[in-house]
Amino acid sequence: MNSSNHNVELQIVHEDHEEDYKAVCNHLYNYNVSETNGLLKKTGKSINLFLRDKTGKAIGGIFCATYCDTLYIDNFWIDEEYRNNGNGKSLILQAESIASDMGCKLAHTSTFSYQAPEFYQKMGYEVFGILDEYPEGIVQYFLKKRL
Structure with missing residues (x-):
C-alpha cells in the first residue's frame, strides 16, 4: 500500500x-x-447519581459525562420494581440541573426501542436520528434536549 x-x-x-x-x-x-x-481542553466531569433503597443497595442510577458544554447520558437504569413512580424523572432532572450549573447547554443520549425512547421524549428530548437496520426490528434512537 x-x-x-x-x-x-x-x-x-x-x-x-x-x-x-x-x-x-x-x-x-x-x-x-x-x-x-x-x-475540548475544557475539563469534562462525570455526573453519577444513584437511587438506593432503605438498605443502601443501588436500585438505579444515571451515569453521565460532560464535554464541550454538553451533557452525555451514557447509562441510565432503574430496577423494574421502582419504575413509573417518578424516580427516573428525579434522576434525569437532577443530572440536567447539575450539568446546567456547570455551563452545559445541551444534553444528548441514545436508547433502543426496547428501552426508553418514550421516557426521554416525555422529558423533553427530541429524536434527531434513527438507526433502524438492527436485526429483529430493533431501532436505536438518538435524542437531544436544550438545557
Whole structure:
C-alpha cells in the first residue's frame, strides 16, 4: 500500500497494543483540540447519581459525562420494581440541573426501542436520528434536549 510518499503497511491485530492505542488516541485528541479552538481542553466531569433503597443497595442510577458544554447520558437504569413512580424523572432532572450549573447547554443520549425512547421524549428530548437496520426490528434512537 502506498500513501503519499510514504510506504505504509496495514496490520490487523487481535492482541492489545496499549502503547499504539494511546498514541492514536492522543493524535486524534490533539487534532480535535486544534479544530475546536481548544474547547475540548475544557475539563469534562462525570455526573453519577444513584437511587438506593432503605438498605443502601443501588436500585438505579444515571451515569453521565460532560464535554464541550454538553451533557452525555451514557447509562441510565432503574430496577423494574421502582419504575413509573417518578424516580427516573428525579434522576434525569437532577443530572440536567447539575450539568446546567456547570455551563452545559445541551444534553444528548441514545436508547433502543426496547428501552426508553418514550421516557426521554416525555422529558423533553427530541429524536434527531434513527438507526433502524438492527436485526429483529430493533431501532436505536438518538435524542437531544436544550438545557
